[in-house]
Amino acid sequence: MSFDLEDLRRTAPLLLLSAAGLVLLLLEAFSRVRLIGRHYHKKLPPETSEAYAVPLAGSRTYLMPLTVLFLAAALGLVVWLWPEAAEPHYLYRRMLVLDRFGLLLSGVCITAAAIGALGAPAYLREQRMEFGEYYALLLLSLAGMVMLVSAADLVSLLLGVETMSLGAYVLTGSWRRSPRSSEAAMKYFLMGAFVSAILLYGIALIYGSTGTTELAEVRAHLSEMRSAPVFYLGMFFLLAGLAFKIAAVPFHMWAPDVYEGAPTPVTGFMMAAVKTAAFGGLIRLCVGGLTSGRVPEVSTGPTGWVNVLFVLSALSMTLGNLAALRQENIKRLLAYSSIAHAGYLLVGVVALGVVGDAARAPLIYYLLGYAVTVVGAMAVVAALAMGPGQERLPIEQWAGLGQRHPAMALAMTLFLLSLGGFPPTAGFFGKFYLFRAALQNPSLLLLVLLAIVNSLVSVYYYLRIVTAMYFRTPQEEEVEGHVPAAQGALRLAVLLAALLVLGLGVWPGWAATVAEAAKLAG
Amino acid sequence: MTSLLPLLSTAQVTPGEVEAPLGPQVAFWVLAALTVVGAMLAVTRRNLIGAVMSLVASFFGLAGLYLLLSAHFLAAIQVLVYAGGIMVLFVFVVMVLNQEEAEPWALRHVFGLALGVAAAVYLAVRLGQLLWAAGPGGGELASRLRIREGAPPQGYGTVAAIGDYFFTEFLFPFEAVSILLVIAVVGAVVLARTTVAKATTVYELPPGEVDLRQPQHDARDEVLGVLGHHAQAANRPGGGH
Numbered sequence: 001m002s003f004d005l006e007d008l009r010r011t012a013p014l015l016l017l018s019a020a021g022l023v024l025l026l027l028e029a030f031s032r033v034r035l036i037g038r039h040y041h042k043k044l045p046p047e048t049s050e051a052y053a054v055p056l057a058g059s060r061t062y063l064m065p066l067t068v069l070f071l072a073a074a075l076g077l078v079v080w081l082w083p084e085a086a087e088p089h090y091l092y093r094r095m096l097v098l099d100r101f102g103l104l105l106s107g108v109c110i111t112a113a114a115i116g117a118l119g120a121p122a123y124l125r126e127q128r129m130e131f132g133e134y135y136a137l138l139l140l141s142l143a144g145m146v147m148l149v150s151a152a153d154l155v156s157l158l159l160g161v162e163t164m165s166l167g168a169y170v171l172t173g174s175w176r177r178s179p180r181s182s183e184a185a186m187k188y189f190l191m192g193a194f195v196s197a198i199l200l201y202g203i204a205l206i207y208g209s210t211g212t213t214e215l216a217e218v219r220a221h222l223s224e225m226r227s228a229p230v231f232y233l234g235m236f237f238l239l240a241g242l243a244f245k246i247a248a249v250p251f252h253m254w255a256p257d258v259y260e261g262a263p264t265p266v267t268g269f270m271m272a273a274v275k276t277a278a279f280g281g282l283i284r285l286c287v288g289g290l291t292s293g294r295v296p297e298v299s300t301g302p303t304g305w306v307n308v309l310f311v312l313s314a315l316s317m318t319l320g321n322l323a324a325l326r327q328e329n330i331k332r333l334l335a336y337s338s339i340a341h342a343g344y345l346l347v348g349v350v351a352l353g354v355v356g357d358a359a360r361a362p363l364i365y366y367l368l369g370y371a372v373t374v375v376g377a378m379a380v381v382a383a384l385a386m387g388p389g390q391e392r393l394p395i396e397q398w399a400g401l402g403q404r405h406p407a408m409a410l411a412m413t414l415f416l417l418s419l420g421g422f423p424p425t426a427g428f429f430g431k432f433y434l435f436r437a438a439l440q441n442p443s444l445l446l447l448v449l450l451a452i453v454n455s456l457v458s459v460y461y462y463l464r465i466v467t468a469m470y471f472r473t474p475q476e477e478e479v480e481g482h483v484p485a486a487q488g489a490l491r492l493a494v495l496l497a498a499l500l501v502l503g504l505g506v507w508p509g510w511a512a513t514v515a516e517a518a519k520l521a522g
Numbered sequence: 523m524t525s526l527l528p529l530l531s532t533a534q535v536t537p538g539e540v541e542a543p544l545g546p547q548v549a550f551w552v553l554a555a556l557t558v559v560g561a562m563l564a565v566t567r568r569n570l571i572g573a574v575m576s577l578v579a580s581f582f583g584l585a586g587l588y589l590l591l592s593a594h595f596l597a598a599i600q601v602l603v604y605a606g607g608i609m610v611l612f613v614f615v616v617m618v619l620n621q622e623e624a625e626p627w628a629l630r631h632v633f634g635l636a637l638g639v640a641a642a643v644y645l646a647v648r649l650g651q652l653l654w655a656a657g658p659g660g661g662e663l664a665s666r667l668r669i670r671e672g673a674p675p676q677g678y679g680t681v682a683a684i685g686d687y688f689f690t691e692f693l694f695p696f697e698a699v700s701i702l703l704v705i706a707v708v709g710a711v712v713l714a715r716t717t718v719a720k721a722t723t724v725y726e727l728p729p730g731e732v733d734l735r736q737p738q739h740d741a742r743d744e745v746l747g748v749l750g751h752h753a754q755a756a757n758r759p760g761g762g763h
Contacts, residue, residue, distance in 0.1 A: 003693060003694075018701050021701075021705075022704070025704075025708060091694075092693060092694035093690065093691050093692075093693065093694070095692075095693075095694040095695065096694060131712065133708055133711075133712050136708065137708065137709065137712070140701060140704065140705040140708075141705065144701070144702075144705075147698060155692070155695045156694060156698065159695055159698045159699065159702060160698075162702055163698070163701055163702045163705060166702065166705045166706050166709055167705050167709070169709065170705075170708075170709030170712055170713060173713050174712060174713070176713075185713070233649070236648075250637055250638075250641045253634065303648065303651070
């Protein structure tokens with residue numbers, strides 16, 4: 001036997017997500033054929049030449065609850081494996097590792113995807129872009145994320161990144177009637193393909209200089225690497241590839257266009273889950289593979305990864321915030337804010353290299369807080385769309401929402417305050433906890449000060465939306481006769497995200513304890 | 523995990539390695555040059571068929587390098603799959619495409635350009651520092667190839683050896699690739715299908731959306747998928763930004 005049968009049980013969330021994706025694909029395939037046979041001839045009106053058709057609107061309403069059910073089951077499996085993961089288990093000949101770090105980040109991605117999926121059908125139906133593969137792609141992409149955050153080998157890390165990204169490319173471009181969506185998918189895919197090549201080249205160079213692709217072995221071989229220039233080149237390539245996935249400056253060029261062009265629930269999914277998983281991969285690579293007490297210069301030396309990420313962090317938060325100040329479109333604004341948040345999160349990764357394990361729990365907490373906040377914010381944006389092809393994107397259209405949609409405006413205010421770092425939200429405690437951990441080493445003082453100044457600057461543009469919602473009178477009336485899609489599941493999604501953001505902020509203790517327990521293997 | 527046997531190495535002298543004889547030395551540099559020059563031509567040639575043919579040359583060079591590493595099976599697959607199948611597909615797509623060549627996207631903003639130049643300079647300086655630290659005259663980057671003494675182990679580079687790796691050491695990646703392929707194929711279908719199935723419900727076309735059944739949406743888009751869609755969006759006045 002080439003692997004332990006126990007390994008199957010220990011990768012249960014991954015197997016469930018992949019199988020669920022395939023099941024949904026099959027359901028989609030079979031449901032369509034049958035429904036066409038039943039309805040096609042009877043219902044198609046003669047004037048179709050003047051209109052365009054959508055697929056069987058509302059006929060596959062069971063797909064979303066089924067998806068959420070699968071995601072809940074996957075979350076259940078994560079919880080079930082939690083006690084066992086106290087000790088790391090290497091799986092499939094050390095390709096994956098089961099540890100609490102990977103489990104917790106998988107849980108974060110699954111939760112964000114579940115909240116996003118809850119809100120998706122209302123939006124997709126309103127924008128006339130319902131298609132069943134949406135959920136299958138979501139689940140398979142999630143399987144890639146689980147692979148990525150539990151990778152113990154550069155090969156499985158690459159496969160995770162690729163599976164995750166392919167799903168994200170397709171979901172980005174799935175709004176076929178919107179030229180912006182196609183353009184965004186095109187940009188994302190072309191740059192992503194280029195970045196995949198860079199990642200692969202980096203892995204080849206690391207293999208060439210250390211003779212292995214396994215992260216723990218790479219770390220063990222750091223002291224006897226065969227060629228330092230080749231190794232460092234490989235390391236830079238890997239860092240560049242993952243920096244692209246987390247949208248850190250200067251690898252962020254795709255982010256505003258992609259986040260703006262993608263369907264709104266997909267934007268939320270990418271900002272929350274893709275970013276969390278990519279950070280998981282980055283932490284695995286940097287801490288699991290490139291930090292060795294015997295060869296400190298690989299991490300903290302002049303050409304070490306700490307210095308590289310230090311620069312990326314400072315650039316991301318500064319440029320992201322400055323660009324966000326000028327945005328008039330809410331999705332673009334949140335896209336730049338997402339770049340800035342990648343910068344804050346990189347402070348945590350840098351701290352992991354300098355301070356050590358003490359920065360791990362704050363970083364995980366921040367990732368969790370950020371994920372639920374953006375997924376909630378995007379659900380609100382999706383809920384307030386004003387009709388097919390008419391999303392409420394310019395900030396002036398948000399004027400007066402405090403009176404017209406008080407619940408949604410309140411939730412959005414909460415999410416924006418969390419992004420800005422106000423108490424009592426997840427964002428405040430996340431920033432406080434992270435910066436406090438980073439300050440354990442005085443060499444990070446400058447970076448933390450920059451992060452704090454940036455947080456203060458960011459308050460301006462977050463509060464601009466809040467002021468528009470509450471203190472400005474609406475410019476125009478609602479579109480005649482249009483009922484916002486904010487019904488049922490979408491409201492539930494916003495409510496769940498809001499409760500999580502508040503819960504994490506008011507009682508940060510439980511999440512911090514869980515994050516504290518989420519140890520990295522090795 | 524045991525590493526595959528690296529037979530060629532430009533790194534430090536390690537015990538059990540000797541300088542390669544002239545034959546492999548010459549073969550390596552010729553094949554390496556073929557691979558790199560072919561790849562460079564593939565991305566710089568304006569003529570698409572020319573670019574594709576350069577890529578074929580590059581693939582053949584890579585296959586030769588695999589042979590030099592005693593990876594016979596991999597070399598054969600490289601020729602069959604990449605230089606053969608994939609290239610035929612490329613040529614088909616290029617010929618079906620048959621479109622005016624256009625600049626994909628130019629760096630429109632001075633800011634972006636400046637940032638790009640700054641990043642490139644920074645990268646070049648840091649790399650230069652690294653290579654300089656390695657010492658003038660090569661240092662760790664030796665100019666002569668060394669090979670491991672003795673013949674490679676019995677069966678190295680054969681189908682059996684690679685199959686063995688696939689089903690033991692690399693079982694997980696081997697299986698995980700299937701998820702990757704499923705998502706890629708399904709994604710391609712989602713993006714490339716033209717009509718959104720047969721209809722039971724009909725809506726008015728909202729403003730700002732593209733009618734998928736307009737004449738400009740022809741059979742080419744089915745092959746090109748998002749690529750064609752994008753070009754079409756960019757050609758329309760006011761489309762794509």
